[in-house]
Amino acid sequence: MIGGVFLKLEIFQFLEKSIEHMDKNMDFISNSSESLKKFFNDIFLNCDFFINTTARIKSEDSIREKLLRNNYYYKYPNHKVAIENLPDLIGIRVECRFIDDEKKIFDEISKNFTVELKDGFYRSELNSNIELKLSEKQPTVQKNGFEIYKIDGRYVVEGDYFVNFELQIKSLVNIFWGEIDHRVLYKNFNYMITEDFIRSIMFSIKANLSMIDNQLQSVYNHLKNVENKNNYDSSKIHLKTIVSKMVHDLYSVKIKESTGFVVDFKDCANIIVDYIFSKNKFHNSMRYEDYFVRFLNRLSGANNRTIVIGETFEICDTIEFKNDLCRKFGLGLLELVNKDFKWNLIFSVIQDIEENDFCEEFVLFSEFIVFAVVKRVKRAVDELNISDEDKFKLKWDISYVVMEFICNSYAPSLITFKSMKEIENKIRNFLKNVEQPEEILALNYEELYKSLENNFVIKEMDEFE
Numbered sequence: 189m190i191g192g193v194f195l196k197l198e199i200f201q202f203l204e205k206s207i208e209h210m211d212k213n214m215d216f217i218s219n220s221s222e223s224l225k226k227f228f229n230d231i232f233l234n235c236d237f238f239i240n241t242t243a244r245i246k247s248e249d250s251i252r253e254k255l256l257r258n259n260y261y262y263k264y265p266n267h268k269v270a271i272e273n274l275p276d277l278i279g280i281r282v283e284c285r286f287i288d289d290e291k292k293i294f295d296e297i298s299k300n301f302t303v304e305l306k307d308g309f310y311r312s313e314l315n316s317n318i319e320l321k322l323s324e325k326q327p328t329v330q331k332n333g334f335e336i337y338k339i340d341g342r343y344v345v346e347g348d349y350f351v352n353f354e355l356q357i358k359s360l361v362n363i364f365w366g367e368i369d370h371r372v373l374y375k376n377f378n379y380m381i382t383e384d385f386i387r388s389i390m391f392s393i394k395a396n397l398s399m400i401d402n403q404l405q406s407v408y409n410h411l412k413n414v415e416n417k418n419n420y421d422s423s424k425i426h427l428k429t430i431v432s433k434m435v436h437d438l439y440s441v442k443i444k445e446s447t448g449f450v451v452d453f454k455d456c457a458n459i460i461v462d463y464i465f466s467k468n469k470f471h472n473s474m475r476y477e478d479y480f481v482r483f484l485n486r487l488s489g490a491n492n493r494t495i496v497i498g499e500t501f502e503i504c505d506t507i508e509f510k511n512d513l514c515r516k517f518g519l520g521l522l523e524l525v526n527k528d529f530k531w532n533l534i535f536s537v538i539q540d541i542e543e544n545d546f547c548e549e550f551v552l553f554s555e556f557i558v559f560a561v562v563k564r565v566k567r568a569v570d571e572l573n574i575s576d577e578d579k580f581k582l583k584w585d586i587s588y589v590v591m592e593f594i595c596n597s598y599a600p601s602l603i604t605f606k607s608m609k610e611i612e613n614k615i616r617n618f619l620k621n622v623e624q625p626e627e628i629l630a631l632n633y634e635e636l637y638k639s640l641e642n643n644f645v646i647k648e649m650d651e652f653e
Contacts, residue, residue: 199261203252206260206267210251210277213351220343220351221245221278227315228282228355231300237289239360239485244279251277275340276354285481286359286405287398293357294326294337309342317343320355336362360484361401427480432461434487439495439537446497455600456534462605463556464541486541495540497533500526504547510555513562513591518554520595525550530600557603561594562587564612571616574625582628586615589633593640602644614639 210217225243232238246254251274255261260270271277284293301310301320308323320341327335337357344350436457443451468479503522509515524531538549565586569579590611594602601607618636622628 199256202261202267202270203255206255206271207248207251209268209271210248216345216349217245217277217351220353221280223315224278224280224318224341224343224353227318228280228297231296231314232282232293235292235296237284237286237292239283239285239481242281242283246274246277246279272350273352275352277351278343278353279356280341280353281356281358281363283363283485284357284359285484287361287401288405290327290337290357290359290362297339297355297357298322317345319344359401360481360487361398364487428461428465431480431483432457434484435461435537438487442495443497443533446495451529451533453533455604456530456537458604458606459600460534460537460541462560463538463553466556466560467552483541493540495536497536498529499532499536501532501535501546507547507551509551511558513558513587514551514554517557517591517595518551521554521598522550524598528598531598534600557594558587558591560603560608561590561611564608565590565615568612568615568619572619572622574622574628578625578628585633586618586636589636590615590640593637599644607644610643611640614643 221243225241229241232241251271254274255270260273264270264273282293282297284290297320300312300314301322303311303313305311305319308321309319310322311319318341320339322339324339326339327337330336339355339357341353341355342350343353436453439457440450440453443453464483465479503526507518507522509518521531525535526532535546535550535553538553539546542549562583566583569583569586572579572582574582602611615636618631618639622631
């Protein structure tokens with residue numbers, strides 16, 4: 189303290205002047221970021237392996253931390269030069285589906301940047317402002333031992349006036365992994381005695397994610413090329429199983445962060461995935477494999493979104509349902525969605541993934557459940573040698589019984605894919621003696637209800653034991 193005034197170390201003055209310099213040039217930096225994002229997005233618009241381009245400007249705290257960590261105060265004569273030499277003031281990320289697609293992205297970029305400059309930089313004929321350092325071997329090896337496509341670049345205007353940027357190419361799996369690694373290790377400055385142990389666990393997670401990437405790519409390629417419907421359906425089931433596991437693992441962590449406890453989320457995850465993919469089939473008409481990639485893209489960004497478990501949903505005064513069965517199921521569920529934890533959880537996750545109006549999503553979900561029931565009933569009924577008129581009436585009579593059973597408890601476990609198959613088998617067994625139209629009149633629907641009740645009650649007791 190001199191003369192009653194506290195003096196900051198020069199290095200802190202250096203940091204503040206650096207931030208001030210950046211703020212003065214923020215318009216140029218922001219415009220450069222948007223131009224870069226648009227340029228790299230336009231290049232890949234017609235490439236099926238491309239998903240998205242994102243851009244970020246380094247935050248003030250991150251800049252201070254990097255200037256300190258890398259001793260920029262000693263390396264450069266003043267704050268202006270220090271900011272100019274930050275390699276990643278702007279971050280551009282080109283996102284693709286699978287790990288193998290990262291090389292395709294890099295090769296496409298290399299094809300566009302062919303005008304050689306000095307110091308290993310190349311320029312594209314499509315935009316003279318953008319320069320990339322393509323002389324370095326890609327992918328580069330990080331400190332953690334993993335490879336990444338990370339290319340230094342600069343956006344240059346009016347001769348020497350420029351801003352540096354870093355271009356990364358990442359698959360969905362590597363985006364997910366990067367978030368985990370960044371949060372757990374890179375940004376964790378606490379002294380951890382168990383750091384080696386944690387890092388070994390992280391390596392194991394990385395290996396598992398790479399395996400999942402291989403599985404997803406195999407299934408995706410199979411879906412694109414398969415001609416046999418049975419094989420196609422089998423591949424879709426396999427695909428949904430993998431995606432359900434990803435939803436389960438991702439949101440289980442977020443649920444624990446929000447509530448402080450672990451929840452059995454398996455059935456809920458299966459229902460969510462079944463619903464979202466079914467909705468696309470009937471409302472969006474997007475190819476199954478393409479929608480799957482879009483879905484994964486939403487999941488990859490879930491780490492950056494906050495999901496609050498236990499918040500009440502705002503319910504519309506009037507909700508119109510498609511038919512009586514949808515209304516029966518929907519009205520009962522409306523009473524539970526802000527009371528029952530699992531149902532509130534299901535819709536919280538659906539809202540996080542889909543980002544649609546709750547009431548609209550609720551109606552579509554109710555229709556999905558009823559459709560799933562009616563479809564199973566129809567399969568069993570269609571096997572009977574009776575008239576179409578009798579089949580139609582029998583289908584809806586049995587559907588009402590099944591929905592009555594489901595609405596008696598609203599247990600999520602009853603509407604999973606596995607349970608729906610069991611319900612279909614119970615219906616088929618119930619109808620096994622129906623050979624003539626008059627035998628329909630002799631059917632006792634209470635027996636069907638009791639067989640469903642006994643089957644699922646016994647199963648739940650066995651699981652509990």
